[in-house]
Each structure stands twice: as C-alpha cells, then as structure tokens.
C-alpha cells in the first residue's frame with residue numbers, strides 16, 4: 001500500500017491506553033476502504049491507457065474524440081478523490097463519533113487526505129504520460145501527411161514543403177519560381193497545436209519527477225520563525241529552484257527540437273515559467 005499510512009514513532013507512543021474494540025474495528029474498516037480505492041485507482045489507470053490508444057486509431061487519428069475520452073476518464077479518476085471525502089464525512093466519522101470526540105479523529109481523517117493528495121499527484125503525472133503517448137502516436141501519423149505530393153500551381157513540379165513549421169507558408173518553385181502557398185490540413189496543424197507541447201512534456205517527465213520530489217520535500221519543512229535558523233528552508237528553496245528550472249529547460253529544449261523557431265527564446269521562456277517561484281521566494285525569504 002505504498003507505505004501511505006505508516007505512522008511515525010511519536011504517533012504510536014501517543015496511542016490512548018484503552019482503545020475501544022468497536023472503534024478499532026471501524027478504523028480497520030476505514031483502512032480497508034482506502035486500500036480498495038487505491039487498488040481501483042491503479043487498475044483504472046491501467047485500462048485507461050489501452051482504451052485511449054485504441055480510440056486514437058479507431059477515430060483515424062482525430063485527436064478530438066480521443067482527448068474527450070481521456071477527459072471523461074480523468075474526471076472519473078478525480079471522482080475517486082471526492083468519494084474518499086464523502087465516505088469519511090457521511091459514514092466513517094459519524095460512526096466513530098460514538099466512541100471519540102471530534103478532535104480525536106484528526107488522524108483518521110488525515111489518512112483520507114494523504115490518499116486523496118497522492119491520487120491527485122498521480123493523476124497530474126499520468127496526464128503528462130498519457131497525453132504524451134497520444135501526441136507521439138499522433139505525430140508519427142500526421143508527419144507522414146507532409147510527405148504527400150505538393151505541386152506547383154503553375155508548372156506542376158513537385159515542391160518540398162518544410163517539415164518543421166506546420167503552418168501555412170510560402171514555397172517558391174525551383175523550376176519556374178512561382179511562389180506557392182502551402183496550407184496544412186487540420187492534422188498537420190494539430191502537430192503544432194497539440195502534439196509538440198505534449199511530446200515535449202512527456203520527454204521531460206524525469207525532470208518533472210525530480211521537481212515534484214523537491215516540492216514535496218519542501219512542503220515538509222516548517223517555515224522558520226524570525227529568530228530560527230533558516231538553513232533548511234533556504235536549501236529547500238534552492239532544491240526547488242534547480243529542479244523546476246531543469247524541468248522547464250528540458251521542456252523548452254525538447255519543444256525547440258520539433259519546432260526550431262522557438263530556439264532563440266528558451267531562456268526567456270524558462271524565466272517566464274519561473275516567475276511565480278521568484279515571487280514566492282521574495283515573499284517568504286525576501287531574496
């Protein structure tokens with residue numbers, strides 16, 4: 001169960017001496033329920049990938065029904081998070097209140113919160129993964145459409161179109177110099193509109209994991225008060241900055257490989273993405 005509900009030592013010592021037998025039963029039932037939700041979540045994610053990829057091929061690479069199907073699945077996955085809250089509030093807690101006070105149930109509620117947050121994070125990551133998979137498969141299909149013959153309107157000679165801009169552009173004919181306009185079809189335009197962004201994110205997923213790890217570690221650090229030592233807190237900020245920057249850098253580099261016109265703005269683009277971080281650091285550390 002991923003060690004999600006492992007209690008730390010302090011909590012074990014704090015256990016009240018006489019735990020009501022019925023309460024222990026309720027608490028165990030609640031653990032079993034959370035375990036089931038977690039299992040069902042993991043299973044659903046497994047099915048989702050297969051179904052989505054099939055959908056893409058069946059729709060002849062129309063990404064709209066495929067992304068719609070994925071969004072439907074995503075909201076089903078999200079609804080598991082609500083199920084945790086409503087089950088605790090409407091069923092578990094009212095029963096437990098027969099044995100304990102409201103404030104004594106904070107730990108029990110916390111078990112649900114931890115699983116909910118973990119599910120949220122896994123959906124966030126899974127979205128990058130699944131949209132990246134769709135985008136890659138779509139890209140491989142759509143890029144071939146660019147190889148179809150495009151002929152000069154004047155002399156019918158074959159004209160090469162550029163394979164790295166994916167939008168309308170002028171191409172002059174090598175034979176008669178007539179300037180032709182190449183207009184991409186919807187699928188080729190979607191390479192630009194949908195695929196490249198998602199492939200770039202997918203290729204940066206390792207950096208994403210590092211970035212999330214640093215963020216979670218930071219969230220465990222209690223902000224120091226005025227006269228307290230700030231070293232740990234500052235180190236947390238540095239880790240976050242490095243990993244988040246590395247993620248965006250990787251993302252923009254990957255994007256520029258597929259769309260070279262973005263190459264010159266990488267540094268600027270990374271800075272725009274990091275703005276929220278520097279604002280937060282200014283607010284909390286005044287640096």
Ligand SMILES: [Zn+2]
Nearest residue numbers: 152155173176
């Ligand atoms: Zn021509």
